[in-house]
Amino acid sequence: MAVAGSGAEGHSSVWELAPGEVRHAGIVHVVMLALFTGIGIVVGTFGSLAVPIGFVSAFWPGQAVQAIGGVWYGMWGGIAGTIFPFISNSLSGSAPLPVSLAYVPANFVQSMAAGWAFRAFRADPSLRSGRDWTVWIVWGVLVANLFGSFWGSNVLVFFGLVTRAAWPTVWAGWFVGNTIPSIVLGSLILKYVSPLVVQTRGFTKGYWA
Amino acid sequence: MRRRKTLLGMVPLESPLYQFHPLTRMIGLVVLAVLPLFVLMPEANLVFLAALFVLFAYARVDISRLRIYLPLMVTVAFFMFAITVLAPDRRPDDIRLQVLGVTVYYQPLMRTFASYIRIMAMLFATIFYFSTNHERDMLVALRAARVPFAVSYVLGLSIRSAAMFLEDLTTVRQAEQARGLDDSGLSIKDKLKMYGLYLIPLFTMSLRRADEISNALFARGYTISGRTITGGPRPDYVLSQYRFRARDAVASGALIVLFVGVAALGWRYGAFQLADSPLNRWLAGALQP
Structure with missing residues (x-):
């Protein structure tokens, strides 16, 4: 019998159900959702306070936590990545409640783009091959942050916090501020913690279980 | 005054605000944090901010602790005004000014000022909630709201x-x-x-x-x-420690009426906008060449 997540069967093994394996969403997923939200609150608040450039952070590692959550825990990670910016933005004072609410689609995509791509392309979260790295960098980092920074910077324009003429600069600052920590920290955590995570009960092979 | 450190801030152990049910306080958060969204008139938002600081004092929050938000207030102001000076959204009839050899435009600067005051009003409303509520209060509020x-x-x-x-x-x-x-x-x-x-x-x-x-x-x-x-409802001990009283109903009702009133005036009748601002009208008149 194949052992899920052992890495012995090649790239796709972590996502495929072993014969007879039945998976249900359970309390462990709710706990992981809460723990990931908690981690996101700390990491997101730190990021917003560390190098603030107005409403944009020049170094926001929260996106790394969002993407990793989506890869490991599917929709549970996606929900965590959507919830935690509400609290971390409030704690750091980087965005009031209505602005945080307007960020929701961006946060959801930043959380789930990598989660969807790893499942769709059967990439290994432990980043064992060049293909896994490509899926991570393209979807988890670039696509996720392109959408997130596009949406988020337009939210700032909508609320009158930056001018339309300054939008390209704000968008670029946002994109870089999210992308660099995602590449550095996200890759590190995926590479070294994923082998452990895929063997835990909380790891979701589908979107919910 | 004794205070307790929570993850969300430094919360006073005793406060007149605690006579209200946590659900009433959460309704206050939603109303006060969203209300400035309908108001761009800086005078109105400054009055709102002043009222918030009165509430901070009434709730016995250590106002000196709000200094931790000072760097954020400064960087946000610098960021917003720098962007407006360097890349203004200007229209042909905007008033052109020369300040220290730099060309700036009055209307974009005034819009930025109004937006800045509005965002500060929303931020301090959120900070007020987190400075006067323990984590437990948030949970009680959610459970009382049947979430x-x-x-x-x-x-x-x-x-x-x-x-x-x-x-x-x-x-x-x-x-x-x-x-x-x-x-x-x-x-x-x-x-x-x-x-x-x-x-x-x-x-x-x-x-x-x-x-x-x-x-x-x-x-x-x-x-x-x-x-x-077995399928039965789970007993909720924490919730049983709080009662939603008549004063909560009155305060919640007043907050909701305030919210609906300001939202209706702002959206439906275009009240509280920058054009209504006496400061804006006076400055525009004074700076008009």
Whole structure:
């Protein structure tokens, strides 16, 4: 019998159900959702306070936590990545409640783009091959942050916090501020913690279980 | 005045605000944090901010602690005004000014000023809530509002786990310091590297903790639905400690009426906008060449 997540069967093994394996969403997923939200609150608040450039952070590692959550825990990670910016933005004072609410689609995509791509392309979260790295960098980092920074910077324009003429600069600052920590920290955590995570009960092979 | 440190701020142990039910206070958060969205007139938002500071004092919040938000207020102001000066959204009839040899336009600057005051009003309304409510109050408010058990449980555990994560971070840092690591001389690049290296043990600890917590919850018969294993409603001890009284109904009703009134005046009748501002009209008149 194949052992899920052992890495012995090649790239796709972590996502495929072993014969007879039945998976249900359970309390462990709710706990992981809460723990990931908690981690996101700390990491997101730190990021917003560390190098603030107005409403944009020049170094926001929260996106790394969002993407990793989506890869490991599917929709549970996606929900965590959507919830935690509400609290971390409030704690750091980087965005009031209505602005945080307007960020929701961006946060959801930043959380789930990598989660969807790893499942769709059967990439290994432990980043064992060049293909896994490509899926991570393209979807988890670039696509996720392109959408997130596009949406988020337009939210700032909508609320009158930056001018339309300054939008390209704000968008670029946002994109870089999210992308660099995602590449550095996200890759590190995926590479070294994923082998452990895929063997835990909380790891979701589908979107919910 | 005795205060308690929470994850969300420094909360007074005694406050006249606590005579209100946590649900009333959460309605206050939603109303006060969203209300400035309908108002762009800076005078109105300044009055709102002044009222908020009166509320801070009434609630016995240590106002001196609000200094921690000063760098944020300054950087946000610098960022917004710098952008407006460097890349203004200007229209042909905007008033052109020369300030210290730099060409600026009055209308974009005034719009930025109004937006800045509005964003500060929304921010301090949110800060007010987190300065006057414990984590437990948030949970009671959600449960009183009949939000599904799973939602309030996740929120409670999230806040608790953020505190545990910080505690783990302290443990890891102290372990490194005990082995002779001195990070005071490290460059920003090396500090960022250290940050990455912290995350790996912290994530690993969280994974182990998730297993322990979920096993403990399972052993105690917790389910996602919040019902007992036999299907009956789960007794809620915390909620039974609070009563929603007549004064809560009056205060909540007044807040909702205020919200609907301002939203209707702002959206339907275009009130409280920049064009209504006496300051704006006076400045525009004075600066008109």
